[in-house]
Amino acid sequence: xxxxxxxxxxxxxxxxxxxxxxxxxxxxxxxxxxxxxxxxxxxxxxxxxxxxxxxxxxxxxxxxxxxxxxxxxxxxxxxxxxxxxxxxxxxxxxxxxxxxxxxxxxxxxxxxxxxxxxxxxxxxxxxxxxxxxxxxxxxxxxxxxxxxxxxxxxxxxxxxxxxxxxxxxxxxxxxxxxxxxxxxxxxxxxxxxxxxxxxxxxxxxxxxxxxxxxxxxxxxxxxxxxxxxxxxxxxxxxxxxxxxxxxxxxxxxxxxxx
Amino acid sequence: xxxxxxxxxxxxxxxxxxxxxxxxxxxxxxxxxxxxxxxxxxxxxxxxxxxxxxxxxxxxxxxxxxxxxxxxxxxxxxxxxxxxxxxxxxxxxxxxxxxxxxxxxxxxxxxxxxxxxxxxxxxxxxxxxxxxxxxxxxxxxxxxxxxxxxxxxxxxxxxxxxxxxxxxxxxxxxxxxxxxxxxxxxxxxxxxxxxxxxxxxxxxxxxxxxxx
Numbered sequence: 082x083x084x085x086x087x088x089x090x091x092x093x094x095x096x097x098x099x100x101x102x103x104x105x106x107x108x109x110x111x112x113x114x115x116x117x118x119x120x121x122x123x124x125x126x127x128x129x130x131x132x133x134x135x136x137x138x139x140x141x142x143x144x145x146x147x148x149x150x151x152x153x154x155x156x157x158x159x160x161x162x163x164x165x166x167x168x169x170x171x172x173x174x175x176x177x178x179x180x181x182x183x184x185x186x187x188x189x190x191x192x193x194x195x196x197x198x199x200x201x202x203x204x205x206x207x208x209x210x211x212x213x214x215x216x217x218x219x220x221x222x223x224x225x226x227x228x229x230x231x232x233x234x235x236x237x238x239x240x241x242x243x244x245x246x247x248x249x250x251x252x253x254x255x256x257x258x259x260x261x262x263x264x265x266x267x268x269x270x271x272x273x274x275x276x277x278x279x280x281x282x283x284x285x286x287x288x289x290x291x292x293x294x295x296x297x298x299x300x301x302x303x304x305x306x307x308x309x310x311x312x313x314x315x316x317x318x319x320x321x322x323x324x325x326x327x328x329x330x331x332x333x334x335x336x337x338x339x
Numbered sequence: 340x341x342x343x344x345x346x347x348x349x350x351x352x353x354x355x356x357x358x359x360x361x362x363x364x365x366x367x368x369x370x371x372x373x374x375x376x377x378x379x380x381x382x383x384x385x386x387x388x389x390x391x392x393x394x395x396x397x398x399x400x401x402x403x404x405x406x407x408x409x410x411x412x413x414x415x416x417x418x419x420x421x422x423x424x425x426x427x428x429x430x431x432x433x434x435x436x437x438x439x440x441x442x443x444x445x446x447x448x449x450x451x452x453x454x455x456x457x458x459x460x461x462x463x464x465x466x467x468x469x470x471x472x473x474x475x476x477x478x479x480x481x482x483x484x485x486x487x488x489x490x491x492x493x494x495x496x497x498x499x500x501x502x503x504x505x506x507x508x509x510x511x512x513x514x515x516x517x518x519x520x521x522x523x524x525x526x527x528x529x530x531x532x533x534x535x536x537x538x539x540x541x542x543x544x545x546x547x548x549x550x551x
Binding site for chain 2: 235237238240241242243244245246247248249251252255256259260
């Protein structure tokens with residue numbers, strides 16, 4: 082009885098600890114004020130940058146993550162274990178460190194600086210840098226999920242498609258991807274959400290320039306720094322609402338997969 | 340006619356055969372693990388022999404420097420556990436080989452529906468394969484392998500996944516369907532009852548070799 086009570090208290094305390102701060106964000110602004118703040122140029126610019134960059138990083142995540150995930154699930158190639166571990170690494174590396182690492186390679190004094198200079202391409206502190214930072218921290222979530230999804234597709238079904246006259250690429254599109262779809266979609270949603278919330282790597286590698294590299298999380302930070310708490314909390318409400326929608330969507334996908 | 344000469348190292352012995360299968364049904368019999376499935380997979384292009392030559396009629400499928408991929412061999416295959424596509428309905432499964440050949444939807448669905456009719460599955464066109472009984476799945480797998488008129492048909496233990504009560508009935512049904520085919524049909528089984536029931540030429544395989 083005593084243990085039961087203790088468990089209930091600990092559980093309730095933790096739930097409140099998680100829920101109350103998030104709810105407090107919603108309580109900070111009256112709805113009319115929230116709408117007005119979200120209509121301000123700074124808020125709209127951040128929304129636009131976040132939408133554009135996360136869409137771009139999602140496309141790159143799918144385009145490059147899908148072949149890698151398939152190779153990891155199906156292929157036997159030298160160094161596969163190493164690649165597998167490497168893909169997981171950005172999940173645990175601190176984002177600021179990731180940003181610094183990107184700067185070392187793609188920055189104005191980075192490894193690729195002579196090449197980028199010759200091509201008159203500047204990456205650091207541009208919108209492209211935001212996309213690269215998001216890709217770096219987000220793509221592992223997709224590759225992990227997709228690798229598991231592809232791994233769960235029975236290979237005999239791909240064999241069956243082959244005996245029925247379907248080539249490898251069409252088999253991939255018409256058999257493998259539909260069967261792995263819940264896992265692929267779940268991974269894509271997670272990767273996109275991680276990209277949307279990206280802060281540390283972005284501020285190191287892309288900076289915080291309104292209308293160029295200032296995404297929603299960066300605008301929240303700047304709002305707080307500059308004393309514009311209304312801007313910070315309005316954008317925070319947007320981010321928490323999106324997060325809420327993602328959690329619900331992920332649950333539904335999981336249920337569909339099961 | 341399928342002419343196959345193949346060598347492939349297996350876990351405990353090597354598959355080493357030189358055999359031809361004429362038009363009509365041939366039963367490929369032998370104990371479990373004799374290399375029957377491996378031989379079938381080599382013919383279908385799903386497994387690669389260490390050394391060998393496979394020809395279907397005048398068409399060379401596998402030889403020194405020649406390897407026609409499975410999807411270009413035009414050899415139908417019925418898998419042991421049927422390997423039906425769980426994301427497609429029964430009609431979509433049966434029409435799959437026609438879809439692979441670019442046959443328009445209306446026509447391929449008509450042909451698939453005819454096959455379902457012929458095999459007594461007309462009422463199941465829109466069902467998912469998982470909703471069918473073992474015997475019904477078996478027939479869907481057979482219809483799927485034949486609907487696009489392959490040049491040969493391979494069946495890997497087609498009755499092994501069925502319970503004993505269903506087996507005899509399905510065997511009769513399959514025998515009747517296969518009897519009308521003018522292509523080479525190789526049916527793999529370890530069950531002596533299958534061998535007796537088909538009354539077809541028998542090739543016996545034991546530890547990787549053809550035995551008299």
